[in-house]
Amino acid sequence: MTTARWPELLRGREGELLLDLVYVFALTRLSQRLIEDFTTDRRIVLPEAGQTALLLLALWLVWIHAAWVTSCFDPRQPAIQLMVVWVMFGSMIMAVALPHAFGPRGLVFAVTYVAIQCGKPLFLLLASPHERHNPARTLSWAAVSAVPWLAGAALFPQSPARGVLWTLAIALDYTGLALGWPIPGLGRTRMKEWMIAGEHLAERYQQFIIITLGETILLTGLTFATEFTPDRVLPTVVSFASTVLLWRIYFHRAGIVLPAVLEAAPRPARLGQSGTYTHLVMVTGILTTGVGHALVIDQPLERDPTWLAVIFGGPALFLAGRSRLEYDVFARVSASRVVGLLALAALTPAMLRLPPTIPASTAAIVLAGVAVRDAIREWKHPREEPSPPP
Incomplete structure (x- = not known):
């Protein structure tokens, strides 16, 4: 990467660099949680490590969606910049709640995650009003997966059922990603067919x-x-x-x-x-x-x-x-x-x-x-x- 390319790289991308700094904090919190999984006597390593892996999958999905959006749309558009800020703030809140996501801060983690996933399609509608099908698909799948996310957090504060429901929720999110969020009447949109930078x-x-x-x-x-x-x-x-x-x-x-x-x-x-x-x-x-x-x-x-x-x-x-x-x-x-x-x-x-x-x-x-x-x-x-x- 030459010095001459830095202005081109940074033009309109400053928000993404800030988002990455938030993820330094998020990954540190995740690592600290995994360390506790292996050092706290009262915990069983395998289930606790599985919970940490689920939280990593949620964080990665938030980041990767943002990376794909900024590769498909001009990051200098106000709607895309607002979306990056939305993801940035939400990721910070998720990171704060992460160590106790399967405890007292589960509702904060789930609500924030759902707000990010449901909010991004709305910003895309603002950025590209004529392209309604793709945001409608992702919003529909996000709304469906929101049910087990929120139910697990609100109804099961200290229960293995939260892990079961959240596993179902993250499986729905990744299934939608892999299949192209198919919706009856709208079909699907496969990521591998998108026009990206x-x-x-x-x-x-x-x-x-x-x-x-x-x-x-x-x-x-x-x-x-x-x-x-x-x-x-x-x-x-x-x-x-x-x-x-x-x-x-x-x-x-x-x-x-x-x-x-x-x-x-x-x-x-x-x-x-x-x-x-x-x-x-x-x-x-x-x-x-x-x-x-x-x-x-x-x-x-x-x-x-x-x-x-x-x-x-x-x-x-x-x-x-x-x-x-x-x-x-x-x-x-x-x-x-x-x-x-x-x-x-x-x-x-x-x-x-x-x-x-x-x-x-x-x-x-x-x-x-x-x-x-x-x-x-x-x-x-x-x-x-x-x-x-x-």
Whole structure:
């Protein structure tokens, strides 16, 4: 990204950059909740982690809808700018309520989420009055999913039924996204057929990866700062190195050329829709990796086998998502990604009873191996081109 391109990138996009700053706060709150899932004795890890995953899915859906809208419409339109501000404020309220969303702040979280999802189609009607069908479809599906969202929050303040209803609600939201929000008489509108600014959407994906990596560094620093002791130095160094390696692996080839590939594709929305899910997997992997390192920094001698779910699971998720992104761009998957995934799986049994610093360091070594293999491949094939877009 050259200096000459900055004015073009920022023109009308300032609100999106502010939205990303709100998501730094939101992701930090999410990470802190996941840390509590693994450290609070009175909780059962699997159901609590499932709740945190559901909240991540809700936050991601809010952000990805906004990214697609600003890739389809001129962000300088007042209605689109108001929509971004609406999403920004709502996301901040959701983040505030997030740690206790399955407790006393559930109604605040649900009402805010529903208000965002139902409000966005109304702003689109203001931005493009002649295009009524698409906003009508999304508004209809948002109204339907609002029922279990609000019922779960209002009727079941402290009950597993809230989790069941909210799972149904988020499933409806993602089903509508995948199917194109079909409505009798109006049909459906598939995202992969939309006319979008492909380069802008790819840059939005890149920016979200960057803020997720930034949140990981923030979490590492905050955890280390609480108690500045020698036994925390090595886990902190490993955490920082792992974050740098994740950044390097993402932007090696496929991540860096993604904007050009989307811009050149005759139907960029098709590849953009795949990016919606691949980046969700990678973001989840980065977040869980950061949580795993925060646990190790905080308690470097604690031997809890459940921590391997984030210490090894985070890098594994990231490599899986990154492999799919590489396939979308180059129509192949590097052997180093597959070897990295297999290595993490094979090493897991041996790590169950070891101090957590060793598994964290081992996962970092696996990521380093992937990054080194990338560097060697780049040295041997410096001008590899993406596959022709469909």
